[in-house]
Amino acid sequence: MMETCCCSSSSVSSASILATGSGLRRRFSTSAAAGVGASGGRALAVASLARPIGGSAALLAVPRRGQQRQRQRRGALIVTAVFERFTERAVKSVVFSQREARGMGDETVAPHHLLLGLIAEDRSPAGFLASGIRVERAREACRAAVGKGELAQAPIGLATDVPFSGASKRVFEAAVDFSRNMGCNFISPEHIALGLFNLDDPTTNSVLKSLEVDPSQLAKQALTRVQGELAKDGREPVGLSSFKVREKSTPGSGKAIVKYSNKKKEKSALALFCLDLTMRASGGLIDPVIGRKDEIERVVQIICRRTKNNPILLGEAGVGKTAIAEGLALKIANGDVPIFLVGKRILSLDVALLMAGAKERGELETRVTSLIREVHKAGDVILFIDEVHTLIGSGITGRGSKGAGLDIANLLKPALARGQLQCIASTTLDEHRLHFEKDKALARRFQPVFVNEPTQEDAVKILLGLREKYEAYHKCKYTLEGINMAVYLSARYIPDRHLPDKAIDLIDEAGSRARMESFKRKKEEQYSILSKSPDEYWQEIRAVQNMHEVALTNKMKYSLNENDQENFVDVEVLGEGKTSPASALSTSTNEPSVVGSEEIARVTSLWSGVPVQQLTADERKLLVGLDDELRKRVIGQDDAVLAISKAVKRSRVGLNDPDRPIATLIFCGPTGVGKTELTKALAANYFGSVSYILLVVHLCHPFF
Structure with a gap:
């Protein structure tokens, strides 16, 4: 018999694999022994223990190729497995499943034990995969399914080895396949749940049936969670469109709930030309929107209309038209919208990408019609078209504005009239007057929402809301005086642009300038330290020692009261710690730079050409x-x-x-x-x- 063992440095979980001949037996157990370290809460398992059949001691060794062939001839196989891809939540669910198996007195961990472990690990208020299932209720259903009486409470903390059954092994293999096909570099409890639902285990099906839950809905929720995890990391989910979940599943039907197709399909028009703002809002990739509550409520009011429910945002460049659409996406992601908008997605159409590469006649029209068809088929998409005036006149062939080809705006009119396409458009007042007012049929399908430039007080509030984001990016600190100065100077000396865009650009460039100056200072300090001779260092050390002796002498001569002692600089710390001025200076440079009114004035002077002295007068x-x-x-x-x-x-x-x-x-x-x-x-x-x-x-x- 060949036995393998592993453990993690966190002493929380460990994984072991037992393999003989054609089968793999995977065992997870809690352990407090020191072993191979795993960082980030991941379980790292390395199996390399060999024990003779009649032996009493285990020998740690890494088999060589010749020895491995010899042992394979004797019918044994040593497998080395690494489980660093398991997340901390996945490891906890496996440990909980072992505990449930021990509590029920079973010798192996079966799929229904894995289900109990997954339910116990999901502590969210909505229950297991937003189904409302709690572990106590699931235990009762599991006890009834296996026909056992009262469940014994498993002793917590004991590392009893409970091996996994063959069905459980297939669940883990399916979880690994799901993770690989989705393009994930981790294995989460959601992957294990997908593998469990696809197994079609009789006991698990009986438990799910008694709990009155549909495995298909649980599988959809698991896929959604994996997609959200990938979005939080700033990565595009890979392969999720290839997973098909059956609309309704009956436990025990023997049909796979989730199917994966690796056939290369043509990417949809929505995926090619649109960006999901709602997903970015869920992942925290959109800045907060401040001071546009009335405009967002007006947009929601228009969208909830029965007909002509397409708002168009009108305002000068830089006043925050795009931010209103992003603010609506944030409200949808947070669930702070009417029931009509729950589950909606706001997709931003990239007009330049839509028209790029359309060389053949009719290719652009084909893209637009396929886009409209997919939006209508999805049913939950609100299209956001920024700079919508760029679509007016696109696709026309021939001379002038009366060419033989079709205008994209004319392709949108029937879809807007029939309600197949719902969109939020934005453009400037001048472009709306130039393009939309000439086309009355198109203009009447949009309801205008005027976006005015915010006041200086509102602009200060907007900058205060965005300050944390820019401080984290530029590694600096913005003072309140600097924020007020950015709004004041931009409003007075940059008249060709509008608030809050010009004030945001001011603090952005001031933060960039402060970061560059901090980098230059560090380089100069490093160069000055390296360029000093040993004699100069000895002179600094002697100066510090002399200061130390003088301070001790003065301390012995004069008696200090309590207030003086609080204000007295203890130079003994400097002497004992042997801190040189150069090291103290280098420590101070690690602190973030401060961007105040003077830094804002310098950037404004570069923009406007007005001298800094006049700006700060x-x-x-x-x-x-x-x-x-x-x-x-x-x-x-x-x-x-x-x-x-x-x-x-x-x-x-x-x-x-x-x-x-x-x-x-x-x-x-x-x-x-x-x-x-x-x-x-x-x-x-x-x-x-x-x-x-x-x-x-x-x-x-x-x-x-």
């Missing part, structure tokens, strides 16, 4: 002394100077509409009294340079 001091500065350059025009300064101050303290100009002034007077000079003085003192004057027309008396 105190505007209150500038406004207080504006009258005196203007009077120094324009003599004898005190009334005009006072009127101008009052208008500017009234605008900057927030007493007028922020969307209107600071002031509208007209200077009237004969030639040479100082009209142009007063304008130059205002530009130089308030805006920082005379070059900021834009001379449109010089209105003087010859024009009247």
Whole structure:
């Protein structure tokens, strides 16, 4: 007999394989012995023990090829198995199944014991695979199925070896196959459950039947969970579309519940041209959406209509139209939507990818029609088309806008009218006016939702909500002053863009700049440390020793009260720890960089060309002394100077509409009294340079 043994460093679980001749016997047992280490809660099993039939001691050895052939001739086989692919949850379920088998007094772990172990491991509020099944109820059903009385409580913590039956071995083999076909690098309890449901074991079928659950629904839930685990890791699920689950299954029918087809099929149009926003939201890959509650509720209200339930988001570039669609995907993923939208998926259509490579005539139209057909067949898809105006006119052949080919918009009209396609579109106001308003038939099928630019207060809230994401990415810390400065400077000095997009870009680039500067500082410090001579290091050590001696002398001379002792710097720690200034400096560089108002001002200066000194200047001091500065350059025009300064101050303290100009002034007077000079003085003192004057027309008396 050849016996194998293994254990894990966590002393929680271990795996062993017993193989003789044609069969494999896999045994999982709890053990506290030291063995082969397994990291991350995975069970690592290495089988390499050989014991003679009549021997009393086990010998640890790795068989060579010649010895292995010789032992194979004698009818024995040594198998080395590695179970690092088993997740911690999978190992727990196997240990629980052993415990259930011992509690029932069985000599082997059967498939119904595996079912009990899987149910015991799933501690979610919804029960085993969201079916509401609890382990106590499953034990009662299992006891009735096997015809046993009261179940004995298994002693917890004892590492009794309970081997697995042949049926259980087939379950594990099926779990390995499912994991490989799905493209997973792990084996989870869901894979074991899929292998168990496909086994068609009589006892397990009897237990499931008494529990009144459909194995097909459990298999679908298991596939969904595996898909979610892959999405959390940022990987695309591989092979899940090749798994077919029967709609309804009767336990004991002898038919496989889950079938895998390895035939290479043409990828669907939805998978080729769309991105699942709901799945990304479930995996935490979408940033939080803040301050768009009213717009999202308006979109939900339009979607729940019976007809013409296609909202179109209208707003300037950068105000957050795409974020509203992502916010709806987050609400669907969290279940915070009406019952009509539960289970819906929001797929973002990549228009550029849809049109790319369509060289032959009619190929683009074929893609669009197949996309519409798949959306209608799925029944739970809401298509999000960003920059929808790019579809208008695409696919037309011939000259002008009256070519012989079909327009993609004309392909969408019948599907939108019949309700086969439900979509959320977004475009700017100018593009909507240019394209949609000309096509009344297409425009009436969409309900507009206007997305306005947020106020500066709302933009600050949005940036505070996104701060954690950008801090984790750039390894820095954003101060509240820096966030406020980003919104203020972007609103004042970057007028060609809109909030919150320009403020987000400011903090993003400031974080990138801070990270680069931190990297440069570390490089310079490393270079300075390496370039020092041994004499310089000895000088630093002597300086520290002298500081230590002086501090000890002063400590002995003067008595310190309790408050002084709290504020006293204990240099003994420096002396005993032998911490050099260079090492202390290198420790400080490991701390994250701080991005404040000065860093934001530097980036704004790079964008706008305005000097940093002017950006960081105190505007209150500038406004207080504006009258005196203007009077120094324009003599004898005190009334005009006072009127101008009052208008500017009234605008900057927030007493007028922020969307209107600071002031509208007209200077009237004969030639040479100082009209142009007063304008130059205002530009130089308030805006920082005379070059900021834009001379449109010089209105003087010859024009009247």
